[in-house]
Amino acid sequence: MSLWQRMREGMSRTRDALVSTIDSLVRRHGASAEMLEALEESLIEADIGPRLACEITGRLRQAGRLPGEAQELRRLLATILVEELSRHTAALELDDRGGEPPRAVLLVGVNGSGKTTTAGKLAWQLRREGKRVILVGADTFRAAAQDQLALWAQRARAELVRGAPGQDPASVAFDGVKAAQARKADAVIIDTAGRLHNKSQLMAELSKVRSVTAKALGRAPDEVLLVLDATTGQNGLQQARVFLEAVSVTGLVMTKLDGTARGGIAFAIVRELDLPLKLVGIGEDPDDLRPFDPAAFVEAILDVAPSS
Numbered sequence: 537m538s539l540w541q542r543m544r545e546g547m548s549r550t551r552d553a554l555v556s557t558i559d560s561l562v563r564r565h566g567a568s569a570e571m572l573e574a575l576e577e578s579l580i581e582a583d584i585g586p587r588l589a590c591e592i593t594g595r596l597r598q599a600g601r602l603p604g605e606a607q608e609l610r611r612l613l614a615t616i617l618v619e620e621l622s623r624h625t626a627a628l629e630l631d632d633r634g635g636e637p638p639r640a641v642l643l644v645g646v647n648g649s650g651k652t653t654t655a656g657k658l659a660w661q662l663r664r665e666g667k668r669v670i671l672v673g674a675d676t677f678r679a680a681a682q683d684q685l686a687l688w689a690q691r692a693r694a695e696l697v698r699g700a701p702g703q704d705p706a707s708v709a710f711d712g713v714k715a716a717q718a719r720k721a722d723a724v725i726i727d728t729a730g731r732l733h734n735k736s737q738l739m740a741e742l743s744k745v746r747s748v749t750a751k752a753l754g755r756a757p758d759e760v761l762l763v764l765d766a767t768t769g770q771n772g773l774q775q776a777r778v779f780l781e782a783v784s785v786t787g788l789v790m791t792k793l794d795g796t797a798r799g800g801i802a803f804a805i806v807r808e809l810d811l812p813l814k815l816v817g818i819g820e821d822p823d824d825l826r827p828f829d830p831a832a833f834v835e836a837i838l839d840v841a842p843s844s
């Protein structure tokens with residue numbers, strides 16, 4: 537299946553909801569003020585966030601003559617959404633930045649958000665490019681998390697550095713980076729714990745993992761990615777802020793976009809957090825982690841290419 541088809545399939549729940557709603561609004565209200573009001577509500581329903589939904593309909597209002605045909609309206613909307621997302625997109629900094637290998641990626645985020653899966657998929661993809669990759673299990677709190685990472689290491693044929701139960705996560709990260717340097721690996725991917733029951737402890741732990749990783753590397757980690765579960769919707773924003781207080785994040789990964797009809801959350805999150813969305817998870821296969829491409833994403837949820 538081509539990348540484009542896979543993105544379409546992954547986003548089908550959001551697309552089905554948005555396209556049928558917009559088309560029926562246009563059928564019911566035509567190109568009218570009522571239609572725009574109803575459209576604003578539908579965008580909020582799709583989790584785009586009230587502020588952005590209001591801005592979008594404001595822009596449509598200003599655009600002058602509204603298209604009376606649903607597909608044209610979706611095309612206009614797509615143009616506005618691509619423009620919005622493009623302001624908050626960036627590629628992973630794994631190849632084209634200075635500094636000696638290994639490139640280091642730290643994954644942070646709440647339990648169950650998809651960190652381990654993202655680490656595994658990323659390792660799998662880098663391995664496919666012929667890179668030497670070390671996966672590091674710095675979640676020493678949950679043995680199951682380490683076992684899951686070990687399975688991914690096997691699947692990706694990546695090497696694994698895992699901590700002993702109860703070991704200081706920062707020391708595991710340090711060992712992982714040192715092992716990657718000694719083995720001349722291209723990339724080291726560090727999976728961390730994300731329990732939120734004790735916020736100050738988690739924050740202290742994460743900032744120590746980051747600073748010890750930086751010390752072992754001799755520079756800041758190339759990427760500190762905050763992994764967010766799209767199915768938690770607006771609640772994810774609150775959780776994200778806790779992590780942002782603890783570590784300086786270089787980008788976002790949004791997982792499980794295939795599991796929601798409210799994929800508009802991607803817009804709300806990048807807008808509210810003002811951080812680039814770098815990767816999206818659209819399924820459980822190793823290939824279902826994708827660099828974020830605003831035009832492909834918007835086309836997949838609105839079923840039209842943006843007007844040029």
Ligand SMILES: Nc1nc2c(ncn2[C@@H]2O[C@H](COP(=O)(O)OP(=O)(O)OP(=O)(O)O)[C@@H](O)[C@H]2O)c(=O)[nH]1
Nearest residue numbers: 647648649650651652653681791792817818819820
């Ligand atoms: N459908 C779908 N499932 C995903 C995606 N990403 C992760 N998952 C699933 O989400 C569940 C949780 O993912 P994990 O990678 O274990 O999450 P985690 O953040 O590492 O969780 P802890 O190990 O508990 O900290 C797993 O069942 C994954 O297979 C995605 O993009 N789409």
